[in-house]
Amino acid sequence: MQKPLKIAVVGSGLVGSLLGIYLRRAGHTVHVFDRSPDIRTIQFSGRSINLAMSHRGWKALDGVGIGDAVREIAIAMDKRAIHLPDKLNFQPYGKEGESIYSISRGTLNRKMIDLAEAAGVEFFFEQKIWDVTLATSTLHIGESERGEWKDLQYDMVFGADGAFSRIRHRMQRQSMFNYSQEFLNTGYKELNIPANADGSHKLDKNSFHIWPRGEFMLIALPNLDGSFTCTLFMPFEGEHSFAALTDRQKVEAFFETHFPDSIEVIPMLAEDFFKNPTSTLVTMKCYPWTYEDKVALIGDACHAIVPFYGQGMNAGFEDITVLNEFMQQFGDDWQSVFKHYEQSRKPNADAIAELSYRNFMEMSSKTADEKFLLAKKIEKRFSDKHPDKWLPLYSRVTFSHRPYSEALAIGDKQNEIMAEVMDMANIFAIWDSEQVEQKILELLRESPLDHS
Incomplete structure (x- = not known):
């Protein structure tokens, strides 16, 4: 058990919520802040890629005894279903019994916040953190960036606030802080395959479905309610691109030509296409991830990656596993905890960023x-x-x-x-x-x- 500290976590997403549970179990007072409303009170859709939980993610969840609660909302996928223009190929993922697990991001995030609250973590929603004083781990909170701010002092602050982190933004303004971000010229859009009338799935529910077409591709992952969350990945500009699909007729013709077997199962194709936003994909790298024993970045805030290996959440959860191992090893010497954490994780974060980028080529072209x-x-x-x-x-x-x-x-x-x-x-x-x-x-x- 460590000496109890008052710790703020900025960001109530998956990594922030799980980190809150780990810190609470270690005996700390934990406050989680998020600028968005409580996700449990709003409809969450339109810009999601279903999550694929694998061994690293399960290890972090099982480490605090919540793996089984999450398994209840997960669907095993033991293979890829590769939809070629003229046939369907199946490719097993691993050995017999090895699967990745499809989970709706919104469903998991709600569950994680519930589990964190049950563990004693306090959440503060619709609270905009604009800045942090690193030396005193003081958060600056207010209605607007130019308006009046209130100061909230903590013993320690974790930035779990995603690829465009405000906490990292402050750290970037130090000397000797390295930072890069790179956007793909490919974006994505969410579509939906609804369940059959009886609640069953229209496609094989234990497969990760891929329609590989070179520069662009469609994927579909199963949900518990019988639906599939589909994601269309495509260049922003060019012959086959989001810019080229300007009206209903063009969208439907494009799908009939390139994804003929999907037309039947996506009844609201054009409606979803024009209602849901086209989102960007970014790889973000930085270093260092910590400031003395006061502030640390975790998850996408320090290593956002593209989603093509299904490892973004798993890598963020593994950050927590590794951080916790160093908390056990170094106890109250947080400076050593932070130093070993960032030195251990940085090469691995860079490696999975590279692998994720490469896997886009594999999924979109090579699987065909x-x-x-x-x-x-x-x-x-x-x-x-x-x-x-x-x-x-x-x-x-x-x-x-x-x-x-x-x-x-x-x-x-x-x-x-x-x-x-x-x-x-x-x-x-x-x-x-x-x-x-x-x-x-x-x-x-x-x-x-x-x-x-």
Whole structure:
């Protein structure tokens, strides 16, 4: 148990709420501030990508005993359903019994706030934090940026206020603070597949559905009520872009041409398309993440990533797991807690940012490529036979707790090996042969993977 402190968390999203529970369990008084209304009192829709909970996220939730409460609102997805123009392919995610879990962001956020309140965390909604004095961990709160502010002093402040964090904004104005943000020229828009009249799902409910079309793609993740949250990812400008779809006729013609099997299941296509906003995708990096033992950033506030590996929430939750490990190790020496936390997490945050960006290329283009799909089958066959020698990159990221930075480095080596295998003569005929297996073993002997 640490010496009890009065701690403010700015941001009542998923990471802020879970962090509140961890800090409360450690004996601290925790106040969570958010500029938005209480999400439990408003309808939440229109700009969401369903979350995909995997091992790292579950570990953080189970660490404070709330995993089972969240499992009640999650749906297991054990495979990708790849909708090609002329057929449907299924690709398992991992080994038998390994799944990622679809959860509605709004449903989870409401549940997390309820669980945090039950743990004794206090929430203050519609409270605008405009600035923070780092040296005294004092929040400055008020109706407007130019109006009168009230000062709220704490022992410590955590910025869990997302990619456009106000807490980070203050930290950025110090010298020796590195910061970058990069927007994709691809945006996204939420669409909806409603449930059947009897409440059942219109598509296979245990699949992550993808319509890969190169520069653009559609995905769909299941919800408990029988619906699917769909997300259309597309360039902002160009031949196939949001800018080109200016009226109902063009939207419907575009979907009939490129996603013909989705037309039947998205009845409100044009209405949703023009009602829901087109949102941006940003990668944000910064360093340092902490100021002395007073202020720390966590989650998207210090490492926002694009959503194509489904690891944004999982990475934010893992921040909390790691922070908590250092709280156990260093006790009341918060300066050491913060220093080790940021040094441990920064390389891994950078690695998952890179992997997430790359996975966009995989999901939008390669999942429609026969050669890529064959490489995945070869990899799965070899991994099943030699689990001690080969863990696929996706499994290393999604179904393990190994560092993201290690996954990136080993994944690069694996890609080099698979490229040589795919260059073998007549690979489509011999893919499941002893010859291919021996080739991989030989390449591994020349360039062993670190499987510590």
